[in-house]
Amino acid sequence: MKHPLAGKAIVFYISAWAVVIAAHAVLLYYHYQLPLSISLADAIVSNAFLAGIGLSYWYVVQYVSPESQGISGVIFSHVLGAAISALLVVYGASAVLSGFFSGDENYQILVDVSFIWRIIINAFFLALIIMVYYLLRYNNNLRLKEQEELQLQGMLRHSELEMLKFQINPHFIFNSLNSVSSLTITDPDKARDMVIKLSDFLRSSLGTQSPEKHSLKDELAQMQLYLDIERVRFGDRLTSVHEIDPACLGMALPNMILQPIYENAIKYGIYEQLEGVEIKTTCKCEDGNLKISVSNNYDSEGAPQKGKGIGLKNVRNRLELTYGTMGLMTIEKEKTIFTVHLLIPQSPEK
Amino acid sequence: MIKALIIDDEKLARDVIRAYLKDHPDIEVVSECANGFEGVKTIHEVKPDLIFLDVQMPKLTGFEMLELLDTVPVIIFSTAFDEFALKAFEQSAADYLLKPYSKSRFNEAISKARQRLTGGGDKELVAKIQESREGAREELDRLVVRLGSKIVIISLDKVDFIEAQDDYVAIHSEGKKYLKQLTMKYLESSLPENQFVRVHRSYIVSIGSIDRLEAMSKDTYVAILKSGAKISVSRAGYSSLKEVLNF
Numbered sequence: 388m389k390h391p392l393a394g395k396a397i398v399f400y401i402s403a404w405a406v407v408i409a410a411h412a413v414l415l416y417y418h419y420q421l422p423l424s425i426s427l428a429d430a431i432v433s434n435a436f437l438a439g440i441g442l443s444y445w446y447v448v449q450y451v452s453p454e455s456q457g458i459s460g461v462i463f464s465h466v467l468g469a470a471i472s473a474l475l476v477v478y479g480a481s482a483v484l485s486g487f488f489s490g491d492e493n494y495q496i497l498v499d500v501s502f503i504w505r506i507i508i509n510a511f512f513l514a515l516i517i518m519v520y521y522l523l524r525y526n527n528n529l530r531l532k533e534q535e536e537l538q539l540q541g542m543l544r545h546s547e548l549e550m551l552k553f554q555i556n557p558h559f560i561f562n563s564l565n566s567v568s569s570l571t572i573t574d575p576d577k578a579r580d581m582v583i584k585l586s587d588f589l590r591s592s593l594g595t596q597s598p599e600k601h602s603l604k605d606e607l608a609q610m611q612l613y614l615d616i617e618r619v620r621f622g623d624r625l626t627s628v629h630e631i632d633p634a635c636l637g638m639a640l641p642n643m644i645l646q647p648i649y650e651n652a653i654k655y656g657i658y659e660q661l662e663g664v665e666i667k668t669t670c671k672c673e674d675g676n677l678k679i680s681v682s683n684n685y686d687s688e689g690a691p692q693k694g695k696g697i698g699l700k701n702v703r704n705r706l707e708l709t710y711g712t713m714g715l716m717t718i719e720k721e722k723t724i725f726t727v728h729l730l731i732p733q734s735p736e737k
Numbered sequence: 738m739i740k741a742l743i744i745d746d747e748k749l750a751r752d753v754i755r756a757y758l759k760d761h762p763d764i765e766v767v768s769e770c771a772n773g774f775e776g777v778k779t780i781h782e783v784k785p786d787l788i789f790l791d792v793q794m795p796k797l798t799g800f801e802m803l804e805l806l807d808t809v810p811v812i813i814f815s816t817a818f819d820e821f822a823l824k825a826f827e828q829s830a831a832d833y834l835l836k837p838y839s840k841s842r843f844n845e846a847i848s849k850a851r852q853r854l855t856g857g858g859d860k861e862l863v864a865k866i867q868e869s870r871e872g873a874r875e876e877l878d879r880l881v882v883r884l885g886s887k888i889v890i891i892s893l894d895k896v897d898f899i900e901a902q903d904d905y906v907a908i909h910s911e912g913k914k915y916l917k918q919l920t921m922k923y924l925e926s927s928l929p930e931n932q933f934v935r936v937h938r939s940y941i942v943s944i945g946s947i948d949r950l951e952a953m954s955k956d957t958y959v960a961i962l963k964s965g966a967k968i969s970v971s972r973a974g975y976s977s978l979k980e981v982l983n984f
Contacts, residue, residue, distance in 0.1 A: 557817075558793070558818045561817035561818050561835075561836050561837070562747065562750075562817045564836070564837045565749070565753070565836035565837040566750070568837035568838075569749035569752045569753040569756075570749060572753065620747050620749065621746075621747065622748055657746075657795060658793070658795050658796075659795065659796065660795065661774070
């Protein structure tokens with residue numbers, strides 16, 4: 388840490404000493420009836436020494452800390468240090484002053500008599516300065532720690548978000564590639580189309596430069612790619628319907644937040660029943676916020692296979708991390724319809 | 738002529754197999770199925786020599802399907818990505834294709850299958866796969882049984898208790914009893930252990946279905962289920978119950 392008085396604060400330090408010097412001079416001049424020149428000279432010389440030592444005490448404070456020496460060690464070092472410093476300052480100042488004004492007898496007597504008092508007052512001033520230095524240092528450390536903590540939290544949140552972002556099932560990728568492999572035999576044009584769609588989708592979701600958030604319009608385009616790819620795999624067993632209020636197309640939402648919801652709908656819809664699945668997406672603006680509902684038909688009698696619900700949990704965690712509010716995702720289970728509702732806040736964000 | 742059946746829920750995946758099979762004129766695809774229910778039915782009807790079986794399918798997985806078969810043909814599995822399935826294949830030495838697969842890899846699987854066809858099918862395969870799934874500590878989350886031509890999927894929370902009966906187990910659920918060829922050992926290790934307890938050599942009971950325990954003699958107890966059924970509890974069973982229920 389830099390010397391706290393290195394900047395503008397030095398003005399404050401000097402003015403504080405100016406006040407002390409003035410008081411000192413006034414005391415000598417009125418109370419002890421000394422000549423003005425002597426009063427001023429005494430005040431300036433004895434306090435300027437102290438002010439100089441006070442400035443350099445910062446470096447002592449840097450090396451004497453309770454962390455390394457314990458509280459009692461620190462107090463001991465400083466009491467001893469301050470006493471010696473005060474003694475030297477007073478001794479030095481007195482020698483200079485009495486040598487200079489050797490003709491004034493009253494003054495000589497005063498210097499002798501006040502010797503011990505001067506030491507005590509100087510030591511007191513030094514103690515005050517040391518305490519202020521410690522306070523400043525403590526305050527600075529606290530601020531640094533807070534900053535570090537904040538930074539750490541930010542990093543943690545970022546990595547958590549990164550982890551939650553890419554949750555595409557490897558199953559999806561390999562099955563899609565298998566479809567491509569099949570299409571190269573029967574329909575090369577469609578195979579090429581599928582490869583391009585798969586690439587576009589992976590690029591937008593895998594890319595490190597892909598934004599944390601984007602517009603609903605981008606999200607829906609991305610999800611259209613995903614659903615198109617899945618439709619190549621599942622054929623007419625998968626249908627999707629969209630009901631989008633054009634007014635909310637520009638609203639922002641986390642990148643790929645809908646993908647786990649669609650994946651879940653397809654899993655439930657395709658793997659747990661023999662009929663096809665219809666996925667319905669509704670987007671509305673409500674009170675300035677974006678409201679998205681994705682529903683699919685499912686077989687409530689079916690005993691589900693393993694691994695369900697992880698994707699949805701990720702969506703919930705991601706929303707919580709991004710917006711700092713709970714309960715943005717709700718699930719509604721009716722007899723044959725399963726719906727996921729998302730509420731995406733628009734302006735105030737964390 | 739080898740009769741083959743393709744079971745996969747994705748048409749494009751079935752197309753690949755058909756296309757690759759053009760090089761093998763002695764293998765005839767007698768039918769295709771898009772889900773496990775159909776698969777079980779068709780296997781019993783057409784009795785194929787060879788099946789191409791996808792693991793992840795609607796309603797019934799490929800593994801669950803196998804448990805329901807009376808006779809098991811030679812099987813070539815296929816899967817896209819499933820760590821449990823892969824472990825099961827590797828340990829049971831069944832041949833499997835990882836999607837997407839090349840024609841040469843496919844031909845390799847076919848020649849292995851031909852060897853097994855002359856050797857008399859994959860009779861032991863089901864047991865082997867079960868064993869390896871047991872080893873993989875893969876928890877069951879439902880049970881699949883056949884009742885005549887009907888296939889019933891029993892959710893675990895509807896199972897009251899399971900009783901050993903020679904080579905079979907009888908699964909008691911909602912007042913009905915279903916027989917299935919499984920071992921108690923496999924069930925004991927594969928059912929969720931916070932939900933099921935083996936209370937006796939011949940019984941596994943669902944904790945949620947127990948109404949109360951009554952002492953029969955000094956060392957033996959009997960569990961009275963909510964359904965009214967009475968189940969003997971051995972000394973070892975009593976201590977396992979004690980451990981799970983914390984009494």
